[in-house]
Amino acid sequence: MDSFAAQVVRLAIESIAKDGGPFAALIVKDGAVIATGTNEVTRNTDPTAHAEIVAIRKACRALGSFQLSGCDVYSSCEPCPMCLGALFWARPARIFFVATRDDAAAAGFDDSLIYHQIELPYAQRSIPMIHIRDPHASLPFEEWLRKPDRIEY
């Protein structure tokens, strides 16, 4: 049986033949793969359908939970900022990755660029980000904190 790293690299290669991007992810719990994901951005016209996002959603459906407690994630490539953020929200135990953001950049993907953009002040980013100051800005949070049966996540 191949290692999880070998499996996820093979899945990333297989994704290309299915008109997906060259990326894959596995979610492993108690030594078994509980979900896989490959990049479906262009096939599903969904810019959020990266391998890790697809795998996280499938694993959470399988577990009936919005948390990946005790799970390991294997990614064929270092997660981009979107996927890294998703992983921090899903809270697995560990994240393993094979290729790096620089390998992805060399193949024409924006992972490294987006990491760089996140570090910049708003005014210097390639997509302008504008803070609208509004007296009601915090109303949703005030209402949330008043809800006694809120489910924190």
Added chain:
Amino acid sequence: MDSFAAQVVRLAIESIAKDGGPFAALIVKDGAVIATGTNEVTRNTDPTAHAEIVAIRKACRALGSFQLSGCDVYSSCEPCPMCLGALFWARPARIFFVATRDDAAAAGFDDSLIYHQIELPYAQRSIPMIHIRDPHASLPFEEWLRKPDRIEY
């Protein structure tokens, strides 16, 4: 007619009563709202179902495109790193937000924590990230670059 900022704040408040998180997003094209999203993390047991991700997916389905070219995004709160990454992949024209990551943190949300984690070296992160060095790491990218009809995204 309310401003888009007022509309998105109201939608975030309405989300709470529907067992969603206190967040909303609008996608606007040519002056009209083409998609809305609210936070569905706990309702759909999906940690990736933040308002912006939900709205991006709906807007891309509506447009039949994996890009939000020429669109403006209004978010009730500064996008978290996951949503910011998703927005950089979707490439709208501009991003407007009302509350800030600090407002979100004060209400118990991890947005600010995750921004901080992304800046740390792997070894210092709260979820360990492990780079598996593998001689086949770049094979998916080599295969991708050999595919003549690849759709870049």
